[in-house]
Amino acid sequence: MKAALERLGLGPCHHMFEILSNPKQVDRWLPTVAGGPVDWDRVLDGYSSAQDWPSSGFWPELAAAYPEAKVVLTVRDPRRWHTSFGNLLANGPAQMAADDLPEAARPVAEAMQRMRPLLDRHGRDLFGADWDPDAGVPDEDTAVAAFERYVETVRAGLPADRLLVFDVREGWDPLCSFLGVEAPDEPFPHLNDADALKEMFGRLMTEGHVAVPFPAAAPASDGEVPAAPA
Numbered sequence: 001m002k003a004a005l006e007r008l009g010l011g012p013c014h015h016m017f018e019i020l021s022n023p024k025q026v027d028r029w030l031p032t033v034a035g036g037p038v039d040w041d042r043v044l045d046g047y048s049s050a051q052d053w054p055s056s057g058f059w060p061e062l063a064a065a066y067p068e069a070k071v072v073l074t075v076r077d078p079r080r081w082h083t084s085f086g087n088l089l090a091n092g093p094a095q096m097a098a099d100d101l102p103e104a105a106r107p108v109a110e111a112m113q114r115m116r117p118l119l120d121r122h123g124r125d126l127f128g129a130d131w132d133p134d135a136g137v138p139d140e141d142t143a144v145a146a147f148e149r150y151v152e153t154v155r156a157g158l159p160a161d162r163l164l165v166f167d168v169r170e171g172w173d174p175l176c177s178f179l180g181v182e183a184p185d186e187p188f189p190h191l192n193d194a195d196a197l198k199e200m201f202g203r204l205m206t207e208g209h210v211a212v213p214f215p216a217a218a219p220a221s222d223g224e225v226p227a228a229p230a
Contacts, residue, residue: 001074001168003189005049008181014050023111029054033117040065054115057122060157070179073154073165078147079140086137126150 002013019025028043032054040062044050055062063071101109120133127138127146137143155163164178172183 001051001072003191004168004172004175005051007184007189008176008179010049010179010181012047012049014044014047014055015052016054017052018047019054019111019115020108023107026111026114029118030114032058033121038065053122054118057118057125059154063158063162071154071158071163072175072178073151073163075151075165075167078144081147082137082140082143085143089136 002011002015002017005011005013019029028045032038032043038058038061044055050056050062059071063069116133123133124131127143131138138146151165155165164174166175166178168188171188176183
């Protein structure tokens with residue numbers, strides 16, 4: 001979705017990868033945990049769209065802050081999502097210990113540890129207040145129920161003309177129609193799959209740098225946030 005939005009001229013698109021690439025961005029996000037007013041223009045400065053945690057965990061706040069923005073709720077087979085999310089929690093950057101990494105990779109590990117309160121909040125919002133982040137993803141049935149509950153919450157929280165429920169397997173047409181842009185004459189991007197993530201985190205832990213999995217961002221079309229996928 002990040003690559004697709006940027007290909008459509010709605011980038012740069014914020015994604016967790018932005019924080020992995022630039023650990024100093026954590027300082028933008030930590031104030032969101034405090035519960036007070038948030039200057040979203042500062043948090044998302046330089047971006048015209050947003051996708052993935054941490055931004056998608058704040059979809060109600062972003063929808064309110066940018067009332068003209070459209071929202072794309074991406075959906076998939078929830079049981080396959082359970083497997084994918086479990087792998088990410090078990091092997092992703094939040095589990096990296098700075099002492100076990102090359103010197104160049106330590107800022108990323110330290111940044112992700114600083115992000116833990118925010119990411120844990122998103123997890124509890126999704127799975128319930130009793131969820132223990134250290135226990136990993138809940139069992140499949142519990143996680144699927146949470147997935148379906150989340151989808152219904154987003155559906156109920158936004159007017160139909162502002163929301164697209166979208167499976168990337170549908171390709172360009174529904175997304176472009178919803179956003180009012182022309183569909184490119186090329187395949188929909190397929191990036192950041194399980195193998196790519198495994199390779200990326202492996203290189204981070206052995207070589208100390210993050211391999212960029214996305215094409216270069218297209219220039220932002222304006223100063224607003226035109227699409228904030230949930």
